[in-house]
Amino acid sequence: MGHHWDFASVLANSDALLVGAAGTLRIFAICLVLGLGLGLPVGLARYARAKWAYLPATAFVEFFRNTPVLVQILWFYFALPILLPFETSPLAAASLGISLNSAAFSAEIYRGGIQSIEPGQWDGARALGMSFSQAMRRIILPQAIKRMLPALTNRAIEIFKMSTLASTVAYVELLQQGKLIASLNFNPIEAYTTVAAIFFAFLWPLVQATYLLERRMRRDE
């Protein structure tokens, strides 16, 4: 088992890893905005009483929560172009899969956060003559978002890690570049260790921020 660790061949490819890191950050940013952004209208629709809003939103959430992201990405990459008259790029397919999946999960966070606000807050807002959307925007969401922050940061961390699934459709991100380096230099131990270390360096501060948020939430209560 005496492996002789040698990171020189990884360091020699640091520019490839840099390109990979840029790719990871790009897809992370896209999926973070789309995933958490789309989740809000879906979550609101899940909260709605009107069937035309509630039913499609529920179908969406159930579908994307109960199928693997990897299958969704492969479907958007290989199956969608057969059904529609255009190609999907690796970035588009992976972003769609990860974003829609995250939207389904974050929708449940939004819904739960909104439901956690005391009914008295709705009463207070409505008694002033506010419409539903005014009450939601001015009174309910500002309080709910605060309560949702820890769960939403967790979601962000998940999205960051899910971005590695984009390597299955050959999107250039950290894992994809790690695979490339490993196969060209026959150094999978060093290549994958380095990839894991880079992910750790990105995510550790994010996780610490989550702990901090959770502590502050407890203190406020």
Add this chain to the structure above:
Amino acid sequence: MNGALLLRVRGLSKRFGANEVLREIDLDVRGAERIAILGASGSGKSTLLRCLNFMELPTGGVIELDGKALGRERRPSERVYRESELTQVRQRVGMVFQQFNLFPHMTAIGNVMEGLRTVRRMPAAEARRRADKELARVGLADKASQYPAHLSGGQRQRVAIARALAMDPELLLFDEPTSALDPELVGEVLTVIRALAEEGRTMLLVTHELGFAYHFATRVIFLAEGRILEAGTPDAILKHPSEERTRAFIASHRQFTF
């Protein structure tokens, strides 16, 4: 508007599933009237109040505000209400709650300005002047920048009253405004409500403070099982009730008087 008919309620009913909470309530409210609504818990008094500004939608009957019937009839004895009409009504009929329902993410003055800014679309400077005036009226000018969490229960309820007053309501509804307060904080809230009475405001008050109701109200209504059991002057209802249940209720609330 002194003495003019402001609110006319006919046959107001409310059921939650099989549970009939209000049965055929008739009520007229004239300008400058102050009506105290009494009754045991579960008698429907809070629901009655909440129906008057449509926080709860009536399941039967008609409510007229300034001579205009609200909602429109879909089937005999069933009315439908447009949300836009109800938000208009709620601007004219203010409400103060037992649990205050202040917005905890806004300061005291932020709470009072909120309706003016968001609903009335009043410019910030004008809304601030108005809110300052209302906070001063309830004796809290110096607490404008405090968050509700840093105010006492009595102060919170006074901010809530200022918030309702800022909207210039034609009718004010108080839903047990002192029931959630420690006894030593009840007085400051009742003092504010009494001052509003002296201004000639039209008010409906659900309360368990019989002594206050006696001095505050121009008329007292006693509810039992969703019906108006009896109504009349404070003297008639509180000192000479004609119904056995009214007598029992009043007796149970006076047992510690000394």
